Structure formats: C-alpha cells, structure tokens
Amino acid sequence: MILRRVKSHSQSVFLTFDDGPDPVGTKPVLEVLAKYDARATFFVITDKAKREPTLIEEILSAGHTIGNHSADHAYRHLFRGEAHLRTWIESADQGLRAQGINPVGFRPPAGVLTPHLLAAARASAQPVVLWNERFFDAVIPWGEARARRSAGRLKGGSIVLLHDRQRAARVNKFCKTLDTYLACLEQRGLRFEALTNEICSGVQR
Numbered sequence: 195m196i197l198r199r200v201k202s203h204s205q206s207v208f209l210t211f212d213d214g215p216d217p218v219g220t221k222p223v224l225e226v227l228a229k230y231d232a233r234a235t236f237f238v239i240t241d242k243a244k245r246e247p248t249l250i251e252e253i254l255s256a257g258h259t260i261g262n263h264s265a266d267h268a269y270r271h272l273f274r275g276e277a278h279l280r281t282w283i284e285s286a287d288q289g290l291r292a293q294g295i296n297p298v299g300f301r302p303p304a305g306v307l308t309p310h311l312l313a314a315a316r317a318s319a320q321p322v323v324l325w326n327e328r329f330f331d332a333v334i335p336w337g338e339a340r341a342r343r344s345a346g347r348l349k350g351g352s353i354v355l356l357h358d359r360q361r362a363a364r365v366n367k368f369c370k371t372l373d374t375y376l377a378c379l380e381q382r383g384l385r386f387e388a389l390t391n392e393i394c395s396g397v398q399r
C-alpha cells in the first residue's frame with residue numbers, strides 16, 4: 195500500500211519532516227508549527243531517535259506523529275533482497291516502538307521503491323508513505339518564491355516532503371520560509387493535520 199495524498203481530507207495539508215530528530219532543525223521547526231497550531235508527521239531515523247530522546251518527547255507531546263525512515267538512512271540497503279529489507283524495516287520499527295513510538299508507516303530513504311522493497315513492506319504490514327509535493331530542501335535552500343507558488347496551487351489532502359535536518363547556516367531561512375508557507379496555506383482555509391495509523395493503513399483514506 196503506497197500513500198502519496200489523502201484525498202478524503204480535502205481541507206487539510208499533511209506536512210512531513212524527514213531525517214531527524216535533529217539537534218539543529220527540529221526545535222525551530224516545532225516552534226513554527228506551534229505558532230499555527232499545526233500538526234505534522236516526522237519521519238525519523240531510528241539511530242538518531244535513540245540519541246535524541248528529548249526531541250522525540252517534544253515531537254509527541256506537541257501532538258505530532260512519527261513515521262519510520264529506516265534505522266540508518268543508508269542507500270546500500272535499497273538494492274538488497276526482500277528478506278534483508280524486511281529485517282531492515284522491522285528492526286527500525288521495533289527500535290521506535292521501544293521508545294514508546296507507534297510509527298504511522300515506512301518511508302524509504304529518497305523515496306526509492308523497488309519490487310523487493312514493496313514486497314518487504316507488505317510482508318511487514320507497513321504502509322509506504324511518500325508525498326506529492328517536495329522542494330529538495332535538503333539540497334538547495336527553500337526560498338519564499340517557491341513556497342508561495344506551491345501554497346497557491348497545492349491540492350487539499352497533499353502530503354508535503356520537507357526536512358527538519360537543516361544546516362545551522364540555513365535553518366533560519368528555512369523556518370522563515372516555512373512560516374510564510376503555513377500563512378499562505380492557512381489563508382486558503384487549509385488546516386495542518388498529522389498522518390495517523392488509520393490514514394496510512396487505508397482505514398481513512
């Protein structure tokens with residue numbers, strides 16, 4: 195099962211933040227979300243979640259949800275067979291559960307899907323959660339013009355890929371752009387919801 199957009203929630207936008215929890219970016223992102231009373235979903239790397247339990251606690255206590263973005267974000271796994279991938283997905287899931295997290299689904303690093311990966315996710319009963327809007331903000335700075343263009347045409351129910359792992363030199367600009375993005379979407383009457391297990395598993399799609 196692959197989710198790219200939540201068509202049943204046409205008044206909402208589902209913001210997702212990947213590659214954290216991050217000692218630089220996560221807290222400032224949480225502050226912008228709080229300003230708009232926005233809920234979002236953080237696709238975390240299990241090894242980093244273990245190192246940053248306080249950030250995990252802050253994410254959850256603010257009402258956001260968490261997804262599995264693999265144990266280590268290492269691309270070499272993506273080209274392995276189903277059995278290996280299943281162990282890789284499930285061990286990351288179990289690591290998050292050991293921290294009191296109930297992950298909403300799995301998002302492969304870079305969104306790479308192979309037939310083996312899909313089979314492994316299915317065998318692990320993990321919904322695969324992708325997106326229908328992205329800005330490549332992990333690679334190039336996310337600026338206001340692109341944010342405004344997206345906010346003007348974004349469809350309700352969209353899943354937006356962003357990254358709370360940001361370089362220290364870029365985090366202020368990123369958060370300012372995020373603030374503008376949320377303001378523009380709010381003006382269109384859209385709300386910001388977190389993905390849930392019900393949505394990702396298809397009960398509420």
Ligand SMILES: [Zn+2]
Binds near residue numbers: 267303
């Ligand atoms: Zn990632």
